[in-house]
Amino acid sequence: MDTQRTAAALGVDFGTHHTVATVLRVDGRRHQLLFEGSPLLPSGIYIDNDASLLVGRDAVREGRRHPGRYERNPKLRIGSPSILLGDKDIPIREAVSAVIGRVLSECERVAGPPQRVTVTVPAGWGPARRHVIGDAAASTGAAALTLLPEPVAAARYFVEVLGHELEPGRSVVVFDLGAGTFDASAVARTAAGYEVLAVDGSDRIGGHYLDQAIVEYIGGRYEASEELSERWRSLMDPHSGAERQRLRFALYDEVRDAKERLSRTVTADVVIPGFAAEELLTRSELELLARPLLEQAVAITRAVVREAGLEPERLAGIFMVGGASRMPLATTMLHQELGVAPTLIEEPELVVSEGAVTAGAAPAPPVAPPVPTQVMPAAVSPNQS
Structure with a gap:
């Protein structure tokens, strides 16, 4: 095998507006996949005249000309059996598969076929939605496929890339504010890896x-x-x-x-x-409009901290994830409410895919009923879906 043309791992963050992917080379180098020069691949899909599906910027360009053939946010449609594009119903699994397949093709082109693929999913998703992503990714031929909760990937980045200490028994709160959804999660370090203690969110909060x-x-x-x-x-x-x-x-x-x-x-x-x-x-006008949404997000985060039973000494930090989290007001409000200065990197939308390929990803038993992918489950409280 030509190790120069084989990626050790590929991490895929299938997002609402954009999909991001990180490649881990066999020599340990880690880098973002670029799509037309950008690490952000638009997640939208477009059906062409020959019934083929276009993905990314090709889909965006054609979608502006023929909006009825275009779906900008397929991730928000995961609960539906299909998406109507033009006059054709596209099964949701096929729509997701088109996006993930584009990522795999680009990885193979620039780095070779990945030896293992990790696709992240929201920690609060139940089996039905996880299975859609898993089945879609499996249909692309992804090797050694694993589904990983997004906040676990973020916690791994917080520890293994940024170098923050997170001793067993302590936790990090992941504040994930994306384009169409918000999730707050308390992730604990354990002897075996990471465990999601509590998670909550809303699909009505986001950029x-x-x-x-x-x-x-x-x-x-x-x-x-x-x-x-x-x-x-x-x-x-x-x-x-x-x-x-x-x-x-x-x-x-x-x-x-x-x-x-x-x-x-x-x-x-x-x-x-x-x-x-x-x-x-102006920024002041933006913050005035953003404050009601951020107040809801901060309230959810506070409730997650309470649900997880986290005392201040067990909280190692608050990690800001997702492109919308870079608003200065978000970090200010969290700091004021929880008394902990959040950690925010320059490109928070890249965190989850990078965390998905960091070293130390131990396989875990699949969630029942079995699916044709390996799933790293999130431990959540009984009242979470």
């Missing part, structure tokens, strides 16, 4: 919902003008046709870009497609 709040806030600026107000309503009307839908896509892209800039600057301009106008958005 997508902040984007929606920003769009509504900007729209409110046009209410004083009857003409502009009518044009805005037409832009927001989901039944106003493909051209308006393309403009809405462009608007949300503008809002996301401005939101990300405001994590580094105090002002950002938002170009309003179809209006030939720019709207100024």
Whole structure:
């Protein structure tokens, strides 16, 4: 076997808006897979005229032209049996398989076939949704496949990459604020590895919902003008046709870009497609809109700490994960509420995939009923799904 062309491991974080993958080489080097120069692969899928599925930026480009053939967030549809793209129902497993298959193909192209593949899943997911991901990944031919809870991957990164001490019996709280979901988890170090003591979250908290709040806030600026107000309503009307839908896509892209800039600057301009106008958005306005969502996230985190029975001396840290967690207000509110300064790295959206390929991943028994993948289960309290 040519060890130069064989990856030791591949870690895949299948996310709501983006999928991220990390390769571990046989010589110990670890690096992100790049997709058209970016570590963030859009998770969206598009059905082409020949019924083939496009993934990533190809799907995004075509989706702007034909929105009815495009699904931006297949992870949010895991509970459905299928996704309607154009006039064709695509089984959800096939949709997920297309995304993970694209990752595996890229890994094989740049690093060779991986000897083992780890795909992360939310710790609070029950067997039905885990099996969808496991079956989809298995259908791509992924070798030595394991499903790993996302907060366990984050805890491994916290310890094994960042070098934080986490002695057996102590815990780290993982605050995972992504595009479409939020999860808070208490992860303990044990003699055998890591254990999720408690987990809770919401699929109504995330960057997508902040984007929606920003769009509504900007729209409110046009209410004083009857003409502009009518044009805005037409832009927001989901039944106003493909051209308006393309403009809405462009608007949300503008809002996301401005939101990300405001994590580094105090002002950002938002170009309003179809209006030939720019709207100024300030960090203080963003924080005003974000605060209700972050208050819910902080309350969930506080409840998870309580459920896990964590005393301050057993809490080794709070680790911020997910692209939306880089908002300065999020770390401030957590620090104020829990009295612990959170740890935030420059690219929090890369944490989970990198943690999935770090050394020391011990196999664990599969969750019953058996599935054709190895699952590393999360220990959660009985009232969690």
